Amino acid sequence: MPSKIAIPAQLINQFCCPKCFATSEESFVFENLKCNRCETDFFNLGNVPCFFPAGFHQKTIWQHQIATLLGNAEQGLNNIRESLARYDLSETTRKRLADIYKANLINRDSIKLLFEKKSVIAEYNEQLSSMNPGDLGEYFDLIFRDWAWDSVSLPSEENHNAFLRIKSLLDKLPQTPKNILVLGAGAGRLSWDLHNHLKPEFTLAVDSNPLLLAAADELIKQQQALQFGEFKLFPQASFPTTLTQSITPPDNATSNAHNWFLLGANVWNLPLSKSNFDLILTPWLIDVNGGDVRDLIGIIYNLLTPKGSWLNTGPLLFTRHLPLQLKYSHEEIKEFITLANMEVAAERIDQAQYLISPMEARLREEQVWSFAATRTKSNNSEPPPGVLASWLIMHHLPIPIMDFRLTQPHPLVEAIVALIDGEKSINNISNILVNQLPPGTAVIDVIVSILGQLLLERELST
Numbered sequence: 001m002p003s004k005i006a007i008p009a010q011l012i013n014q015f016c017c018p019k020c021f022a023t024s025e026e027s028f029v030f031e032n033l034k035c036n037r038c039e040t041d042f043f044n045l046g047n048v049p050c051f052f053p054a055g056f057h058q059k060t061i062w063q064h065q066i067a068t069l070l071g072n073a074e075q076g077l078n079n080i081r082e083s084l085a086r087y088d089l090s091e092t093t094r095k096r097l098a099d100i101y102k103a104n105l106i107n108r109d110s111i112k113l114l115f116e117k118k119s120v121i122a123e124y125n126e127q128l129s130s131m132n133p134g135d136l137g138e139y140f141d142l143i144f145r146d147w148a149w150d151s152v153s154l155p156s157e158e159n160h161n162a163f164l165r166i167k168s169l170l171d172k173l174p175q176t177p178k179n180i181l182v183l184g185a186g187a188g189r190l191s192w193d194l195h196n197h198l199k200p201e202f203t204l205a206v207d208s209n210p211l212l213l214a215a216a217d218e219l220i221k222q223q224q225a226l227q228f229g230e231f232k233l234f235p236q237a238s239f240p241t242t243l244t245q246s247i248t249p250p251d252n253a254t255s256n257a258h259n260w261f262l263l264g265a266n267v268w269n270l271p272l273s274k275s276n277f278d279l280i281l282t283p284w285l286i287d288v289n290g291g292d293v294r295d296l297i298g299i300i301y302n303l304l305t306p307k308g309s310w311l312n313t314g315p316l317l318f319t320r321h322l323p324l325q326l327k328y329s330h331e332e333i334k335e336f337i338t339l340a341n342m343e344v345a346a347e348r349i350d351q352a353q354y355l356i357s358p359m360e361a362r363l364r365e366e367q368v369w370s371f372a373a374t375r376t377k378s379n380n381s382e383p384p385p386g387v388l389a390s391w392l393i394m395h396h397l398p399i400p401i402m403d404f405r406l407t408q409p410h411p412l413v414e415a416i417v418a419l420i421d422g423e424k425s426i427n428n429i430s431n432i433l434v435n436q437l438p439p440g441t442a443v444i445d446v447i448v449s450i451l452g453q454l455l456l457e458r459e460l461s462t
């Protein structure tokens with residue numbers, strides 16, 4: 001099915017296949033949502049192009065996730081219905097349950113309708129049910145925070161402060177950004193506020209969560225209202241149990257939405273091939289993307305123009321399942337930025353309130369780290385203390401040609417060493433070898449440990 005969105009050619013040319021990396025000059029045809037090289041078909045979420053390495057299968061996963069979300073909502077509604085049928089409820093209890101029932105009902109129907117409008121229909125998949133592909137409702141409250149608790153012309157303190165933190169760093173950038181990429185844009189508010197402030201040639205807002213993408217598309221691009229029920233699970237004195245939130249499109253959507261685009265994609269397999277963005281924003285992303293910040297820095301660096309800048313804002317609340325060695329401190333991340341030939345031009349730490357709903361009695365405050373890092377011309381090849389080479393830490397850096405003595409020849413070691421040409425990085429070598437190794441092999445880890453060992457032996461022998 002062809003793509004229906006009016007993306008400018010200048011932006012379309014930057015797209016590539018997220019699976020085999022064929023470019024638009026090769027076999028990747030953005031307009032047809034197809035890569036003719038690896039034969040992968042992609043799909044639209046309404047008018048939002050979605051390019052994931054799994055291709056159309058990603059839509060099947062989403063359909064299953066939507067069915068699970070709606071199924072759970074249905075189960076919740078059944079439970080409340082059963083409770084309401086009891087004889088031992090006072091009128092007050094009955095009213096509380098009935099209010100929550102109504103809010104749940106609105107959410108079930110609104111979510112179902114929203115996805116139907118985007119032509120992604122809920123469908124349960126037996127095979128996927130044993131795999132736990134994740135909860136689509138994980139970031140549901142962001143829709144309220146971004147669009148329901150305030151308006152663009154009268155922003156809440158939370159949204160306003162989020163924007164001010166970013167705005168204060170814009171002055172430190174070497175140039176006014178024209179092409180903006182926002183990774184992990186969520187329900188879209190910060191990217192929208194930035195877009196309206198900077199008035200760039202275009203903003204591309206990327207996320208992998210279809211509920212947030214669909215809500216952002218509906219409000220900003222389609223300029224259609226949404227309705228959701230907000231409720232808190234715990235009673236709070238003097239606060240309502242539920243609220244029906246009627247969310248209207250931002251008042252400036254008509255004039256400014258034509259060059260603000262949404263893209264469904266995973267930051268680890270972005271369908272973008274060119275270094276054409278002069279600003280990349282990562283709002284509340286670096287700690288929750290399931291990967292290694294070093295690799296994210298590599299991705300960002302490769303997508304930035306030579307004078308481009310990376311703006312980050314958010315806490316370092318790394319997800320529970322991330323191994324301890326990847327829960328980097330501010331200091332470590334700044335070290336990586338320098339190694340990646342970028343310079344932190346400015347930074348700030350703020351205590352910021354988070355998800356403060358008008359119907360929330362509790363406060364949540366997070367430490368938010370915001371910084372601007374700009375690409376530099378210098379080549380920081382000097383590794384930090386304790387490390388043999390910068391390219392061993394930053395897997396996107398080219399590995400220089402050097403003389404390795406292979407004391408214990410092994411086909412894999414020989415294959416890795418043969419690929420070193422002064423340009424390829426550990427990531428490049430990993431992409432070449434991944435299909436030659438058993439599925440599930442942590443290829444990057446294998447390459448790092450082989451080359452680390454060879455480097456050490458080389459150092460000891462000189």
Ligand SMILES: C[S@@+](CC[C@H](N)C(=O)[O-])C[C@H]1O[C@@H](n2cnc3c(N)ncnc32)[C@H](O)[C@@H]1O
Nearest residue numbers: 184185186207208209265266267283284288289
């Ligand atoms: C904590 S939320 C922040 C959302 C938004 N930036 C904000 O400040 O409200 C993290 C966002 O990153 C997205 N995300 C997480 N991992 C991702 C990945 N690998 N690729 C694309 N998006 C991702 C989530 O779907 C979610 O919208």
